[in-house]
Amino acid sequence: MTAAARHGTTWLGLDPAHPFGIHTLPYGSFTTQDAPARRVGVAIGDQVLDLTAAAGALLPGDAALFAAGTLDPLLAAGPDTWARVRAAVTDWLGDERHRTAVEPLLRPAGSVDLHLPFTVADYVDFYASEHHATALGRMFRPDGDPLTPNWKHLPIGYHGRAGTVVPSGTPVVRPTGQRRTPEGNVVLAASARLDIEAEVGFVVGTPSTPGRPVPLADAGRHLFGVCLVNDWSARDIQAWEYVPLGPFLGKSFATSVSPWVVPLAALGHARTAPPPRDPRPLPYLDDTADPAAEPWGLDLTLRVTLNGHPVSAPPFAAMYWTAAQQLAHLTVNGASLRTGDLLASGTVSGPGPGERGSLIELTANGGSPLTLPDGSTRGFLEDGDEVVITADAPGPGGTRIGLGEVRGRIAPAVSSPS
């Protein structure tokens, strides 16, 4: 890496406060109107570097990784390749000498269409915020302990529907489903309690061997990067269906992800110790056993807007369970990882009232609706509502590392089948 790149300068003349600066360099998959074949891109400022085109000239030994136009081959290639490609891109964009070769390969961000950046293999959704789980437990099980007895012993999770993970911007059709009315009637109707869940997703790169658990210390060899996730949830459908086998149609209609995957290599300055755990978890989940290990807490600040109005700023650093613990738990029974497995954190909620990552928390289950600047109120989402989740994290030298955004607008329900 050249001195220029190491010091975070670039010949692009970027505002140093730009969330997609030289220290971020997220990967995505794009097309342009005149070139419909998918290409891998790297976001830099308000431009996109065409990595599929650039690699042929600048990284010829690795060009095959980008030919298909999705991140799948890069993800599968493992940490040495991830580091080599990131160093090369940092050098191209940081060192004035590459300007002539690289500048023609930049596209205005506004001119590209962004797609699902990788093929989702299995999608697992966790439940790792103590504040969120406690708040929901109080609502759904008012007579018992808010947390189930297992909650502090293991990172609870379940498999979601990989086939309905969609990229940011895809309209979200209000789901129809069974629910039980307060009078006890079972009806098929459009969900009346459509909610968001603001989450962070961890993307698996290197697969693991069947039958071989992935210890905490190996998480960084398997996890490539992070994206933002909106795990849309129909609370009325979910409430009726979820006992005893868990959420199904209340979640499976759509899960939106941000188009840019930020490599974990960009989040070194965001590493932070997770909250203390009591009781101390079993050794395979105990991340305090090795004091020299890099912590897996991440100081990301999420921001949720509804129709442009800020409604919440959930702090990811408050999450009880880390992605490394989730990976260790997911594989402790011998289950293997595939490239493209997506591990979502579960709703990110902090302790404060403006730090909750779902409307069911922000509105006390709809009982205390939010008031928007136009005077309208929201317990849950209405047709036409648009939710945007963004996030950033501390970077080197006071910079910020942006995670981009995941955006979705609610479309009216399709009339249900007869």
Added chain:
Amino acid sequence: MTAAARHGTTWLGLDPAHPFGIHTLPYGSFTTQDAPARRVGVAIGDQVLDLTAAAGALLPGDAALFAAGTLDPLLAAGPDTWARVRAAVTDWLGDERHRTAVEPLLRPAGSVDLHLPFTVADYVDFYASEHHATALGRMFRPDGDPLTPNWKHLPIGYHGRAGTVVPSGTPVVRPTGQRRTPEGNVVLAASARLDIEAEVGFVVGTPSTPGRPVPLADAGRHLFGVCLVNDWSARDIQAWEYVPLGPFLGKSFATSVSPWVVPLAALGHARTAPPPRDPRPLPYLDDTADPAAEPWGLDLTLRVTLNGHPVSAPPFAAMYWTAAQQLAHLTVNGASLRTGDLLASGTVSGPGPGERGSLIELTANGGSPLTLPDGSTRGFLEDGDEVVITADAPGPGGTRIGLGEVRGRIAPAVSSPS
């Protein structure tokens, strides 16, 4: 189709009672020791027709469907293609005139290695046997109703781990996981209550459109065929983890499937009316509304052996919810289907004591162990135990349609991480 094929004769001189006769013709994916590239095969008697090789000469317009050696392109091609290919294969194997061309393309079944026949997209496991759900409800919730209030209103299901679906014969490593001891201690240990679940899997061919529910009447356009499924279950891991978000590590270590996918076209004689439902389900699930519609109950008889000893004969015709209802429910919220989606029925259990598809039922939760011919007893599975599930169904003219088998042997647990 020629008269010979139509009448179920074949130049192969098969025993008419063979479960892989001319009326079955299941599809699989195989290799041979001298040819490691995957090929699509059709089982006929104790031989395998190399369809990848045959199609080039006999079905040239469709040869591309078989070039990759998995069923994925055939599944995606839809019902007209399924019918055309099945008619052609029936003709080749039924009409003496094709003998010279086809005979060289037959391999002894014992000489081929069988693989996962298709790429599993999303794996959904249902819970469709009233007898099974009632038995488990009595064990796990002895103080309440055995069935949850939603059970007779909707086919309960959840997403499983697609990445750990393995073909028959793959060793099943005993999973390690968290459980709570009777004394209330939380420990990490090899599962001591490892069980089977004998199920039938329905394989999705034609994808569906996002946002568009698949009505009952369209199920046959999307469902290609059936396989056998053993949904291995660690009851102790499951019991500790499953509240509130459902089964996870208790199931995700392995799910075994049979290598031969029997097309629904082979199961016309097995169609039977499902049991009466009370209460009558909502219209989108009401398969009694059109009396002229072909019923989706299937008269399959499963047989479970443990170390060669028959332990159960679960009747699939007793299932409360059909695959068509499961498909209608799965998509009623707008969730789309992908080629390769696998819908497993849930444990197949009939009302009789010898008709239960899991050991937890057959042994009263381990309290009444089975005695094997060698005098040993089994509450749950021991290392080295081998479970084989087979099934067949009525075919035309008194023949039987075989579903082949799904086989798995328990390997000892891997020592757990420190």
